[in-house]
Amino acid sequence: MTLVRRPSPFSELLTLRQAMDRLFDDTLFRPFAADSTGADRLPLDVRSTADALEVDASLPGVKPEDVEITVENGTLTIRAERRSEQERSTDAGWLVREISRGSVMRAVTLPSGLEAEKAEATFENGVLKLRIPKAEQVKPRQIQIHPVTPGTALEAGPAPDAPSATAEA
Helix, strand or coil: CCCCCCCCHHHHCCCHHHHHHHHHHCHHHCCCCCCCCCCEECCEEEEECCCEEEEEEECCCCCHHHEEEEEECCEEEEEEEECCCCCCCCCCCCCCCCCCCEEEEEEEECCCCECHHHCEEEEECCEEEEEEEECCCCCCCCCCCCCCCCCCCCCCCCCCCCCCCCCCC
């Protein structure tokens, strides 16, 4: 009789520590990692209302004077610089360094019909709020219905040829 030795399925499994290390090194947990330009991706919320386009940008640790907003050729660009208070060398004994520093940038194509020259921006608690009003011709309008038949409206009541309840009594 020939014995065939099969590899154990458990030998192929990763140890718990290896699995955890792999999990935290994965880009799944770093969705805003630096792209090929070296600038981090800036998270935005963009909403269209009846009157305007509203953009909220999360910029924690950024001062308002370090933010640049431009609209050119239908593209909104927001750039910001995250600066550390004191310049620290990279070999200063860091064990973990995850707070991003440097520049962040985001460009968004805007829909047509916005009045960029009337845009307003506020900055509070690390959130940039930008409001770009819509042009009057783009705003939704309420259409009023006009009656087709000329004349005045009649009061609601019994139909003229309907018998009245008092006549039958």
